[in-house]
Amino acid sequence: MLAVRTEEFIGKNAVETANPLVAYKKVSKAFGEVKVIRDLDFNVSPGEKVAIIGPSGSGKTTLIRLLMTLEEPTSGVIEINGEPLWHKEVKGKLVKADEKHLHKMRGQIGMVFQQFNLFPHMTVLRNCTEAPVNVLGMSRKEAEERAKAMLAKVGLENKLDSYPAQLSGGQQQRVAIARALVMRPKVMLFDEPTSALDPELVGEVLDVIREIAEEGEMAMILVTHEMEFAKDVADRIVFTDGGKIVEQGDPKEIFENPKSERLQSFLKRMRS
Amino acid sequence: MINTYIEMVPALLNGAKITIEVLVLSLIFTYIIAFIAGLGKLSKFRAIRVVCTIYIEIFRGTSLLVQLFWIYFVLPFFGIEFSALTAGVIAMSLCYGAYASEVVRGAILSIPKGQTEAAIALNMTPFQRMMKIIIPQAFKIMLPGFGNLSIELMKGTSLVSLITLGDLTYQSLTLRNTNVAHTTEIFVALLVIYFIIALPLIVLARWLERRASLGRV
Numbered sequence: 001m002l003a004v005r006t007e008e009f010i011g012k013n014a015v016e017t018a019n020p021l022v023a024y025k026k027v028s029k030a031f032g033e034v035k036v037i038r039d040l041d042f043n044v045s046p047g048e049k050v051a052i053i054g055p056s057g058s059g060k061t062t063l064i065r066l067l068m069t070l071e072e073p074t075s076g077v078i079e080i081n082g083e084p085l086w087h088k089e090v091k092g093k094l095v096k097a098d099e100k101h102l103h104k105m106r107g108q109i110g111m112v113f114q115q116f117n118l119f120p121h122m123t124v125l126r127n128c129t130e131a132p133v134n135v136l137g138m139s140r141k142e143a144e145e146r147a148k149a150m151l152a153k154v155g156l157e158n159k160l161d162s163y164p165a166q167l168s169g170g171q172q173q174r175v176a177i178a179r180a181l182v183m184r185p186k187v188m189l190f191d192e193p194t195s196a197l198d199p200e201l202v203g204e205v206l207d208v209i210r211e212i213a214e215e216g217e218m219a220m221i222l223v224t225h226e227m228e229f230a231k232d233v234a235d236r237i238v239f240t241d242g243g244k245i246v247e248q249g250d251p252k253e254i255f256e257n258p259k260s261e262r263l264q265s266f267l268k269r270m271r272s
Numbered sequence: 273m274i275n276t277y278i279e280m281v282p283a284l285l286n287g288a289k290i291t292i293e294v295l296v297l298s299l300i301f302t303y304i305i306a307f308i309a310g311l312g313k314l315s316k317f318r319a320i321r322v323v324c325t326i327y328i329e330i331f332r333g334t335s336l337l338v339q340l341f342w343i344y345f346v347l348p349f350f351g352i353e354f355s356a357l358t359a360g361v362i363a364m365s366l367c368y369g370a371y372a373s374e375v376v377r378g379a380i381l382s383i384p385k386g387q388t389e390a391a392i393a394l395n396m397t398p399f400q401r402m403m404k405i406i407i408p409q410a411f412k413i414m415l416p417g418f419g420n421l422s423i424e425l426m427k428g429t430s431l432v433s434l435i436t437l438g439d440l441t442y443q444s445l446t447l448r449n450t451n452v453a454h455t456t457e458i459f460v461a462l463l464v465i466y467f468i469i470a471l472p473l474i475v476l477a478r479w480l481e482r483r484a485s486l487g488r489v
Contacts, residue, residue, distance in 0.1 A: 070389050099398065106395045117390035121408050130404060131394035176390075183394060 019082075021046045021219050022067060022187055027076030029062055029243075036062045038243040039076070044187065049213050049220045051230035051251075054240035055266060060223045063240065064189040067221070068111045069102050080108055080186075107135075110185030114192045116172040118164040118179070124151065125160040128179045136183070143182075150178040154208045170201030174208055181212070187219040188212075194226060202226070209233065227270055231255055239263045276454065280447055280461070287443030288465050294357065294429045294439060295469065298364035299422060305369030310376025311402075324373070331370035337431050339363045344435040360432035368425045375417035379410035412481075419477025426470050440465060 020043035029037040036059045044050055052060040065071045067078060069085065077094065078085040085105050087094040097105075119127050128147035132138045138146070151157050154174035164172055173193055180188060190209065194202040206229050213220060213233045224230050230237060230251065237254040239247045239262075247260045258264045312324035331339065344359040354362065383406050391401040433442035444462045448455050 068389075068393055070392060103395060103397060106392070109393075111393040113386060113390065113393075115386050117384075117386040119387065119390070119405055119409075121412075131396060134400050134404065135395045135397075180393070 019046075020044060020079075021048075021081060022221075023079040023082075024063075024066075025077045025079065027066065027078060028074045029059075029066060029071060030074045036243050037066070037073075040243070040245060042238070042245060044219050044221060046186070047217055047219050049222070049233055049235045050238055051222045051224055051234035051236070052238045052240060053224065053227065053230060053266075054246075058240045059243040060240050061191055064111070064191060064221055064223055067187075068109055068189055069106055080105055107183070108186045109189065110180035110183050110187070111189040111191065112173070112176050112180050112193050114195050116164070116169070116176045116196070118172055118176055120164050123161050123163055124156065124167070124175050127164070127175060128182050131179070132182055147178070147182050150181045151175070153181070153211070154178045155204075168201060169197045170204045173197065173205045177205075177208055177212070185218065187221065190220065190222040190224070192223050192225065194224070225270075227255070227267075239266065241266070276451065277457070280451070280454075280458065283443045283447055284440065284461060284465065287438060287440035288469065290357075290432075290438055290442075291429050291440040291466075292469060294360050294364065294432055294437070295426050297361045298368065298425055298429070301361065301365035302368040302372055302421070302425060303418070305365055306372030306376050309369060309373035310380065313373065313377050314380060327366075328370045328373055331367050332374075336363065336367045336428055337434065339367055340431055340435050356432070356435050356437040359435060360429075360437050364425060364428060364432075368421055368428070371424075372418065372421050375414050375421065376410075379413035379417070380406055382413055383409050415477060415481045419473070419481070422473050422477065423470055426473060427466065430466075 022042075022044040024040050024042040027037055027040045027042075028035065038059075040059075040063070042063070052063060054060050062071055066073050067085070073086055077087060083105065084094060084097070086097055086102075088097040088101050089095075119130070122130060125144065125147055128151060129140065129143040132143035132146060133140055136143075148157060148160065151160065154177055156171060156174055156178065159167060159171065159175075164175070167175065177193075193209065194205050197205060206226065209220075209222070210229070210233055212218070220233075222230065222234065232251075234251050236248060237251045238245055239254065239258075239260075241262050247254065247258065247263045254263070255267065258267055309324045309328055312320050313328065315321050315324075340360065340363040343354065343363045344356060347353070387405055387409065388401055391405045396404065429439060430441040433439050433445065436442075440462065444458050448458050451458065
């Protein structure tokens with residue numbers, strides 16, 4: 001234990017809450033030989049907004065894809081409200097969970113993708129009602145009410161009958177946000193939500209995310225390259241490199257007083 | 273002269289009726305088989321994938337005529353007997369179903385992975401993902417392939433004349449035997465009737481393609 005490396009030491013310094021909403025415990029993920037996530041411990045509290053920054057290939061997208069059940073961890077356990085996500089307890093032992101268990105757990109998580117991933121064969125409204133009707137079992141009318149409210153929140157109440165291909169990238173991403181919100185997840189994941197957008201469209205999407213963040217109750221994990229935005233919105237910044245959390249803490253502290261060398265050089269590169 | 277032609281009409285119409293019957297039944301079973309085998313080949317269970325692959329490769333890799341002969345002439349030796357019509361429909365459906373299953377599989381694989389991921393993120397079940405998200409989009413991609421195969425199948429039905437089924441080709445050949453002097457007229461009529469049968473298929477395929485792409489770029 002004496003041989004703890006600096007980066008791990010700083011990682012342990014971060015806020016530890018008693019009842020985390022999300023907990024990664026010694027999670028690793030490898031694609032073949034390539035280890036993308038290494039022995040990662042990471043918690044998110046209910047309602048907390050966490051921004052993950054780091055160089056590309058540092059594992060930050062994989063980190064949230066594991067939570068959305070899009071990638072399966074190679075080892076380790078991820079818990080939501082203390083219940084394993086990828087595993088089930090059978091006779092005191094953790095075994096790989098089946099689709100039924102994943103289905104139960106997944107309902108607490110929502111995700112917004114870099115490439116929007118709207119359903120091109122459905123109208124904007126239908127994109128936002130398909131899951132509430134089929135997954136939550138809502139009536140179509142009820143689902144439409146809720147979807148319309150969310151679409152109004154993202155400023156697209158006049159695009160209900162448009163198809164995704166008729167919208168700008170920024171509008172598509174706002175629909176994708178509304179679509180995820182309609183499901184009322186406890187934690188919402190954003191995978192570089194503005195990276196695929198033309199520069200002049202980035203602002204409208206960030207504004208919407210900021211507004212949702214300010215409402216508070218939903219936890220958010222944002223993978224982003226927008227440093228100013230991360231500083232603004234997040235309660236905590238997590239810096240990943242080489243599949244590990246190198247440094248994390250208060251946004252102001254992280255940006256103004258980075259401790260590790262790797263974060264310092266990363267921030268320098270981002271600013272130049 | 274005119275009388276000879278008029279006498280030929282009922283025979284040709286009877287033949288056309290059989291051809292259309294084989295065609296419609298084969299089309300229905302072809303596409304049912306196509307979806308079963310196409311989806312089966314994408315199954316996460318290895319055994320299902322292997323069975324589907326064996327079926328597809330056998331029926332794509334051998335001649336339709338030989339398959340017809342097997343089902344009609346050889347299977348009876350093993351105690352399995354079909355009428356000529358049933359044997360014809362079975363062989364056509366299995367053969368074109370194998371081709372069409374590859375159209376189904378290819379179209380499904382061409383849908384971007386992000387669509388499945390978005391559906392997972394919305395907590396849809398694997399069945400819902402397939403039925404609500406993937407197949408509706410893939411179907412549009414399948415249509416040109418389905419259109420081509422349907423017309424191919426229509427033309428392939430002429431082979432059932434070789435297992436004694438009185439289809440259009442069979443009737444024409446019989447007519448020709450007794451009216452050799454009219455060979456040209458009979459075979460002109462044969463061409464025209466086949467084309468008339470194909471026409472609705474061509475129009476239907478076009479219409480479906482147009483309809484499926486509405487509202488999208």
